[in-house]
Amino acid sequence: MNKPVKLSPKDFASDQEVRWCPGCGDYAILKGVQRTLAEIGADPATTVFVSGIGCSSRFPYYMATYGFHTIHGRAPAIATGIKLVNPKLDVWVITGDGDGLSIGGNHLLHALRRNVDLNIMLFNNEIYGLTKGQYSPTSEPGTRSPSTPYGSIDTPVSPCAFALGAKGRFIARTIDTHQKHLPDVLKRAHAHAGTSFIEIFQNCIVYNDGVFDDFAERSVRDERTIEVRHGEPLIFGTARDKGLRVDPTACRLTVVEIGKDGISESDILVHDETNPHLAQMLIEMRGPDFPVAIGVIHCIEGETYAEAYEAQTREILKKSGEPDFNSWIRRGHVWTVGKDGAHPEPAAE
């Protein structure tokens, strides 16, 4: 096989039969990812997909790249090792709401704060798919599931709020079936140096069907979501007639109608993806009063872990010169015993 100049999405599909339930949102994501990789001209030989355990984590098997289906929750840690050893690789982490935020929360936290250059896609279906439908840390309170037959009682974690609290520098959201939006977000994530965190609202048709329908369903999407874009005003609605502003004394976002009460487009807050405070406000928005923010909510540049490490190493090597192992292990007190096995008497003091 000679490497073709330009690969098509199909070239990124492995020969393994895809084994998700018919109608699962994962199919759409797979398609979106394959398209994205084709469009950015990725090299399958230097692309690695690393995942934990879950329906979502079966993802690597279906990609004609390198792939490592690891253990539950640990993909960010394994991916960190991969990336640090070979920073030239494009490393994608695939995780689920259970894999990434239940058992794997700690590794996600530390990958994010270290700013290891990984693209982390969290498929959030608000349920444990693979183990047959128990509630997950992102499930809405009151979720009835085999492990919560009377309804769950814990407050869900918000993946993006968590990522922000973990000092994430690239935080984005998209929707499985939003095939125009998803590849764009993935391209931005790929272009970003450092940990990119992408929450994908993913429909589990078997155990949590329609859980995002109130905003993600095609017919309401334009009205109930806001596609945020850096430098553009935060306007939404099918008629693009609503916008967001900050109430400075209450320190909160409000929704305003353009054209009403003398409010014009220029009064609308402009999205600044570098501002973590705005990011937090956008992340928190949820219906019915607010639209759900999708797109690149937060993005700031900064040295990646590997970059900082390599810069430091260059300094060290500059100082150390050609390292010599034999001298290294001879630092400190060394003495020599002669051929006869005798040792020189200690200097008379």
Next chain:
Amino acid sequence: MNKPVKLSPKDFASDQEVRWCPGCGDYAILKGVQRTLAEIGADPATTVFVSGIGCSSRFPYYMATYGFHTIHGRAPAIATGIKLVNPKLDVWVITGDGDGLSIGGNHLLHALRRNVDLNIMLFNNEIYGLTKGQYSPTSEPGTRSPSTPYGSIDTPVSPCAFALGAKGRFIARTIDTHQKHLPDVLKRAHAHAGTSFIEIFQNCIVYNDGVFDDFAERSVRDERTIEVRHGEPLIFGTARDKGLRVDPTACRLTVVEIGKDGISESDILVHDETNPHLAQMLIEMRGPDFPVAIGVIHCIEGETYAEAYEAQTREILKKSGEPDFNSWIRRGHVWTVGKDGAHPEPAAE
């Protein structure tokens, strides 16, 4: 021993010799906690201190209450089991920046989002004390330590930002030696129903001496910190001449001088501990341009996990009536085999 009507701080000291390094900030915290317990009239028999591993985690041994020195990072999970089984207990969790945010980050996240009624005190000395001084996840970048002889390169996690991202409903900060402030914060934490998270800046005199001196040291404290109080304007400075405001277009805090540019006290933002966005801005502040916020930064009421659980259980019991185990295991198809061991023929169909 008959229980005295009112215990003194000393009554909360166990008979074990305290084994921290002389001059360690932990001593001051121990004193503050013993004072707090005396002042709130705590009953040693229903008070439990649960800790992980670290210098800080030796804390329970020095308290004349119940105490469980567990394993590294797991105190929140163990404390959760304790509290859920016996909600009448007052459960305090003692952890360190390594114990709570390195190995134990995930349990902290989940205790916080579940809102288990624990008081979690994180002694942040920005170093691993007990294992002799390696850098920790809260150490400043560039920290030289035995494991980072050339300086650390990772971005530290901010304990309070993390707690906020984890949906923490009570987030506070105080300083080991600030003996007026610390007990007040602890009392508020104790009074709060749900997980209370308190970050305590603690000086490790051996491995990280003076790391908080730029704001926590007595002589600069008033100038370089701001004691936030719900409903009061965010004013600070020895002369109480500086305050905080929100720039609505930039969506950020700014420091203003009272009496300058026509700014008066009434222009200063009033602290609203129920606002998570303000909390985030306050948490992020750090010198030289901003004061460090201490006090109760964020506090919102909400049902605790145990409360929700008990309410649900009452409902269940109301419906189930007096539960009968024998009937429970006889639900579904049951058949009887007679004395002769013979089985009735299946009904002729």
Next chain:
Amino acid sequence: MDTSIPSSELEALDRVVVRFAGDSGDGIQLTGTQFASATALAGNDLATFPDYPAEIRAPAGTTFGVSAYQIQFGAGSVLTAGDEPDVLVALNPAALKVNLPAMREGALIIIDKGSFTPRNLQKAGFESNPLDDDTLTKYQVLALDISKLTLDAVDPFGLSKKEALRCKNMWTLGLMLWMFTRPRKPVIDWLTNKFAKNPVVRDANIAALNAGHAFGETAELGFHLPRYRIAPARVEPGEYRTVTGSQAIAWGIAAAGLKAGLKVFFGSYPITPASPILHELARMRMFNIETFQAEDEIAAICSAIGASYAGAIGVTSSSGPGIALKTEALGLAISVELPLVVINSQRGGPSTGLPTKTEQSDLYQAIFGRNGDAPMVVLAAATPGDCFDTAIEATRIALEHMVPVMLLTDGYIANAAEPWRIPDIDDIPPIANHKPAAGEITPPFNPFRRDPETLARPWVTPGMPELMHRIGGLEKSAETGNISYDPANHQKMTELRHEKVERVARFIPPQKVSHGDETGDLVVVGWGSTYGAIDQAVRLARSEGLKVSHIHLRHLFPLPANLGELLAGFDRVLVPELNMGQLATLLRDRYLLPVRQLNKVAGQPFKVREVLEAIHEAVAQDAPKAAE
């Protein structure tokens, strides 16, 4: 291919093995479960083996998407799901492809020929249609267009074709119920209940069931269908139901909580095949059971340790990879000497391995898998019903000896169903514990002052006045409970921890020979879910006149005090295990006996034949000198 099915009005059989197989979307597990229920109600003894793919819903028509449910039932005692099916129901080509190799020659194969489309044949990897070539010549084949027959039957209900085809399994079940003279009523009751909110679907399913049954009855074909009668088994009188191992474990834990008069706190994290225990207990909140779905397995065991510390019965449950994660915390529980029950529903390993397949390969981990000298009690359940008793036994030991106890089951007994004589909770003896009565202990209090018999320490829990104390994972003074780095104390405490676990052997019943004589040429020593296969193999061997006995261990650590003596009564020891020889290591270490191993690590239970062959081979060998 022989399509001339011999006609036979109510042929009487002693036992039959039936295997239902189809696409995961075909509802095979439901079909099997309902057939098992009806069979139980018909008075037969039975054992089942559900075998389904790891995927939630694998793509239709693929071989890896095949779901199967095997059941053996009979007039005598039935302990395994059977080696080779007598009857296979294959609802699509992939099901035939996957299951054909397991069939004995001459078996009856019932096929839905309506599903044998070119596309399905290709997905299953058939190059030509097996109904047309000589693939099936060695079998009796009954190829019906079940798809079409079902569509016809449910036509009146106006379902979509997809929905209508979902009733295929009920049509098939109806036919099978007719064929084996099982009652239809329990299935109809169950459908009525299940689809209470959807009467159209309910009625369609009932119609399909009845149509399948009527098909048998009216025999619309040019030949007679076979029909069998299997006499009811003669069993102990009492009330019966079918039970899976998971249910029985959950109920055993619940019963133990009631008999101990304590709250049960069950901290767990979902994992196959352990989750059903969590699911069942979660529903049982009214029995003073609190379930907690933790963020991971470490938090799960830690919450349970916290619960035990606070005075409840802490229980945690997982399977191999999750148990591995609990290792460190187990050490803490051993060190602070708290009661704890840890349930391991073993599955195929290593690592993620074969999550939905069965294996016994976590015995090493249970007994040896901790840092430090950290002995703990290990038990194993032998059958689904035995899970109930073993769960109670595990809890009893944990509470009475103040120790963590590991209870091993596996994917096979977790999912398999068998008829179970339902106990009466009032017949179960109460379980004591070491909580001091008010005023029984007075300060100064040493949390490690031990009961002289069991060496258990007192269970003083927060809230008890005046007994405040501190414990932890550092070594503690045997005299005061305070931290101690004293060398002699560490030696003493290490020995005490060992002795405490060893002493459990004084409180358990002596090991019995499960079947056969107390001496002989060969003893087959097993543990866990291999019980049925070993029992049947030993019975067959004895019926051939071989001097073989069967010993089945519930207590794996400590081993029963009399086991060495018992083993000494036999010339040879054979240890069949679904692993590479883990109990074998224990027995060799303890008794220096040259045990012979039979190891299978294929994700499948033993076939009786496999054990029987190993018995033959073992007996054929020269008897070893007593102490070789």
Next chain:
Amino acid sequence: MDTSIPSSELEALDRVVVRFAGDSGDGIQLTGTQFASATALAGNDLATFPDYPAEIRAPAGTTFGVSAYQIQFGAGSVLTAGDEPDVLVALNPAALKVNLPAMREGALIIIDKGSFTPRNLQKAGFESNPLDDDTLTKYQVLALDISKLTLDAVDPFGLSKKEALRCKNMWTLGLMLWMFTRPRKPVIDWLTNKFAKNPVVRDANIAALNAGHAFGETAELGFHLPRYRIAPARVEPGEYRTVTGSQAIAWGIAAAGLKAGLKVFFGSYPITPASPILHELARMRMFNIETFQAEDEIAAICSAIGASYAGAIGVTSSSGPGIALKTEALGLAISVELPLVVINSQRGGPSTGLPTKTEQSDLYQAIFGRNGDAPMVVLAAATPGDCFDTAIEATRIALEHMVPVMLLTDGYIANAAEPWRIPDIDDIPPIANHKPAAGEITPPFNPFRRDPETLARPWVTPGMPELMHRIGGLEKSAETGNISYDPANHQKMTELRHEKVERVARFIPPQKVSHGDETGDLVVVGWGSTYGAIDQAVRLARSEGLKVSHIHLRHLFPLPANLGELLAGFDRVLVPELNMGQLATLLRDRYLLPVRQLNKVAGQPFKVREVLEAIHEAVAQDAPKAAE
């Protein structure tokens, strides 16, 4: 109390055991290390045993705050730090209190009587001053006011009293250097270097050192001080240094990386006593070593697995509780068959146990402690210097066999120092690996196609063109590497994983008898850090005429192929271990030999005497019949 120290000009001794003890704030570990360095430079063989409290700085004056450093040195080969000190230096009452029980009658005790204040005496738990009562009658006591002598010596430097007293250890060291005729210069060099930035402190310390030395020389007392000469040991020619086990492990790993021509990635999380390996490797970045302080032990091993997957040598290191946390991920490494080195610096357990004390109780965990059938290679280092070779051996096996390897050391060898003949990196043979050359493998590629000799799979790493593939913890087809739930395949893969590890035995040197004949009445079989004590005990026993030999195992799993044969040459087997009998289990399981155990679990190494006594007892018993 006998204060009349016999005068003796340069009394010649064959070997001496000296123990320095004082408050953790007294700088005892530094004193000991410097004395050891000077001793090494004086040409003696030596072994040390640092023994310090778990607290960073325990409160001054308490018994639990006592830090000690024991050294044995001599003209012959020295392999342990000695059973009982000949000389004790006690810098405060608590140090005397704690260490007195270890002293033999007649030993010399040097005391800083300046520290024997009423408050310190009370803190140490002395009811009366031992200098005044009969506590010390059985010893030779030299009570000096070292505090005051030090203050006088450093008076010119204007230090605070607290700072000045910090020089006490150097004064004492000066005296000891004089007493044992060791050179002062290396210590002065070291001080000069250490306090380069603080000349006042440097000069004060040097002044104190010189003053202590001068005190000996000028003997300001009414009696002569003893002075000893210990002839240099005759050892193999070469360059020498002292080395601790931690250093040697780090250097061994680094050397292996260089010889393999690969990057070393060391993912670790701090824990006592493993951290010093991380610290040393962190400094060695210029040798293509990347250290990564992970968020926990799970992330540490996972990052190392990721590194191995990406083509580096993945290494991770911890001690018991941390290794326990790595259990699940180890299963993954075994399942995906990647090279990995896992270092366990064992410490006292279970649970947190005795973090600063030594033990060998993680052998069970190393060999058996995983879910599923998950065999892995296990090695153990015997001495600090041996750590270097064993680390290289571990890496070699990992790379050449594509397996994870566990390397066991313990708190004793991690911290203990011994003279070490420094190798030349050029003399170490290169290490091969299974990375295919460009074009060597062409698609279609099966990642589990094995090397016929080692059964290693090819090490294809991301970035290699055209060999893209997917691996994971689910069972894989032996033929394609894709997920496989096939029963026969699982059986085959399980057997292959076993066979692959077993085959390592073909590539390791046959086991040798470490000391003694190849046959005899008794063989003492040891592993790990007990080497020195066993060796010396066996030598003593042989000098008594007993037919005893010593076998010391580096390879614990798989065991060397010829071990069974070797053991068969002896009538009895004695297995001394710092645990409750873990190697004993292995040997019984494998060879069905009735081994006799000697178990010590006190956080302390064996004394030679203890092993010798066990040898006497073992030999006194009737020899067992060959196969009892």
